[in-house]
Amino acid sequence: MKRESWVLIAVMLLGVPLSLAAQGKPLTVTGVRGVTFGAVLPGVPRVVLRTDPANSGQFDIRGPKGGPVLLSFVLPLRMTGPAGALMPIVFGASDAGFSSTQSIGSQVGFDPRQPTTVIFPSNGNVSVFVGATANPGTNQRAGAYTGTIILTVTYL
Amino acid sequence: MRALGLAFSLSLLAFSLSAQGVMVAPHAVFIDHTQRSGSVLLYNPGTAPVEVTISTIFGYPTTDSTGGIKLDTLPRDSATSALAWIQAFPRRLTVGPRERQTVRLLARPPIGLADGEYWLRLIIAAQAGRVPITGLGDTTAIQVGLTLEVRTIIGVNYRKGPVTTGVSLSNVRAQVVGDSVITRAKLERRGNAAFVGMIRETLVDSTGRVHELQVGDSLVRSYASPVGVYYTMEPRLASAIARPALARGRYWLRYEVVAEREDLDPKVVLKAPAVRDSVPIIVP
Numbered sequence: 001m002k003r004e005s006w007v008l009i010a011v012m013l014l015g016v017p018l019s020l021a022a023q024g025k026p027l028t029v030t031g032v033r034g035v036t037f038g039a040v041l042p043g044v045p046r047v048v049l050r051t052d053p054a055n056s057g058q059f060d061i062r063g064p065k066g067g068p069v070l071l072s073f074v075l076p077l078r079m080t081g082p083a084g085a086l087m088p089i090v091f092g093a094s095d096a097g098f099s100s101t102q103s104i105g106s107q108v109g110f111d112p113r114q115p116t117t118v119i120f121p122s123n124g125n126v127s128v129f130v131g132a133t134a135n136p137g138t139n140q141r142a143g144a145y146t147g148t149i150i151l152t153v154t155y156l
Numbered sequence: 157m158r159a160l161g162l163a164f165s166l167s168l169l170a171f172s173l174s175a176q177g178v179m180v181a182p183h184a185v186f187i188d189h190t191q192r193s194g195s196v197l198l199y200n201p202g203t204a205p206v207e208v209t210i211s212t213i214f215g216y217p218t219t220d221s222t223g224g225i226k227l228d229t230l231p232r233d234s235a236t237s238a239l240a241w242i243q244a245f246p247r248r249l250t251v252g253p254r255e256r257q258t259v260r261l262l263a264r265p266p267i268g269l270a271d272g273e274y275w276l277r278l279i280i281a282a283q284a285g286r287v288p289i290t291g292l293g294d295t296t297a298i299q300v301g302l303t304l305e306v307r308t309i310i311g312v313n314y315r316k317g318p319v320t321t322g323v324s325l326s327n328v329r330a331q332v333v334g335d336s337v338i339t340r341a342k343l344e345r346r347g348n349a350a351f352v353g354m355i356r357e358t359l360v361d362s363t364g365r366v367h368e369l370q371v372g373d374s375l376v377r378s379y380a381s382p383v384g385v386y387y388t389m390e391p392r393l394a395s396a397i398a399r400p401a402l403a404r405g406r407y408w409l410r411y412e413v414v415a416e417r418e419d420l421d422p423k424v425v426l427k428a429p430a431v432r433d434s435v436p437i438i439v440p
Contacts, residue, residue: 025419026199029282030177031304039297046300057304063183067419068382070217070225079300087300100372117225119382120419121372134300145300154227154277154309155183156217156384 025064025124029153032058035132043138050097050131053104057130059151060102063120067155071098071128072115074150079134082143088135089147095131102127117156178206178251178282180308185278186424187242187263189316194261196244196278196310200251207283210247210259212312214239215277216350216386223340223392227277227309236386238274238314241265263314271317272348275386280308311384313424315349322346323353323385323413325431330409332402332439336394337369341411341433343385351385352417352425357395358410359437367407368398382417407437 035057040046048055063069073096078086097107100121107129110116118126130149179199187194200206214237215229242263251257259278283305328341337359345351358378359367368375379395415428 025183026179026181027183027308027310028177028179028201029306029308031306034304035302037300037302040300042298057302059304059306060177064419066380066382066417067183068225070227072227076302079302081298087298089302115224115226132302136298136300140298142296142298145298146303148303148305150305150307152307152309155311156225156382 025067026062027064027067027069027153027155028060028062029151030060030062031151032060032127035130035149037134040134040136042136042140044136046134046136048131048133050095050107050109050129051104052131056104057149058104059128059130061118061126061128061153062124063155065120065122065124067120067124069118069120070115070154070156071118072152072154073112073130074152075112076147076149079145079147081145082141085141085143085145087137087140087145090133090135092133097129099127099129104129177202177306178208178280178308180280180310183310184420184424185261185310185312187261187312187314189265189314192263192265194312196259196261196280197256198249198251198259198280199256200253203253205253206251208249208251208257209281209283210244210249211279211281212239212242212244213277213279214275216275217384217389218387219389219391223390225389225391236272236274238263238265238276238312242276242312242314244278261312265314265316269316271319272315273319273350274314274316275350276312277309278312280310282306282308313350319349319426320347320428321349321351321415321426322428323351323431325411325413325433327390328409328411328433328435330411330435330437332397332437335397335401337379337397337409337437339393339409339411340390342388342390343383343413344388345385347428349426351383351415351428352420353383353385353413353415353428354417355381355383355391355393356412356414357381357393358412359397360408360410362406362408367402370396370398382419383413402439404439407439408434409437410434
């Protein structure tokens, strides 16, 4: 089959414009799932492990085989709740994990507070998982608390 | 049969693209002085519009004191910065579901710009990459969650006139720590353009027999790590030693830096001579 036919198949199936494919290999960063602590009790820390399949955060990254990227996080120190109430949050030295198979059960832990270099495997797909610890105070105000994790993927 | 297999694989890929995110192509931009322009395509594979903000910074990869790679965005060495004269537009755009948009890069280099390579980095911040958390509707309890945002940074290299590159290698160190080989080496760029290539490490015993290394689930004769040397760097590399563990004795770590990259178009990878060194490793 001619090369053009393969490209046409890809375009039809993916809906990816032909000119996009012609530009070179793309890089895609996707936020899949936020970190969910759910309901917490005043004064009781709540830990979400990066291996928690339901509550850990997940990013998927797709890039060219053998390509190097630098992963760096902007992590919140606290979460904001009702009427400006705050709740501390802590990220430990092993609260992030990288999986070259995109399996949550097969991770290499790393410190999300430090930049980490990753090389895309043969299929170009990797996943990054994140956990954290929320520390509600004993008199923490009721309501919803949120914060934002920013993942920056730098192609090296 | 191969076509069916490919079609099946691509259909799986299409399914996975339904999550939020933005696709950026290419992952590295090279602009020639004779063209003075470039473009980056953004594609939204999701079902919701993506708010994209484009910005530029000057920076290049370097290493910290522990050998970790970092993006140095300090303004020194600004002679190689193209930040002041390469502009990206639009700066803000919305990419609809299954739509694409083009970001144009226009260079207005100063008169008398010397031959060589000039750099900047393009930051693509996608707001649709923000993934909401669920279950925060109950205000009588304490509900907690963290949302996600994503940013992508790609390099833009502007080349004027004859550009050359190369790398020198010195101070190679290697040791076995646990089940890994840890190396450091000093790499200094030559010429007037960044060295883009690969570090290859091979572990051999005293008879010259190669001891395999492990990358993921695969066994390899050489561990390869892509590298971009913009000025000087001293990367720390760790490669896993395949089982069985090394017996006591003397080994050699062959360290090689070559101008090859499988993730880049060979046309943009500047040719340069390979550099090599070997250092002994003693396993007590």
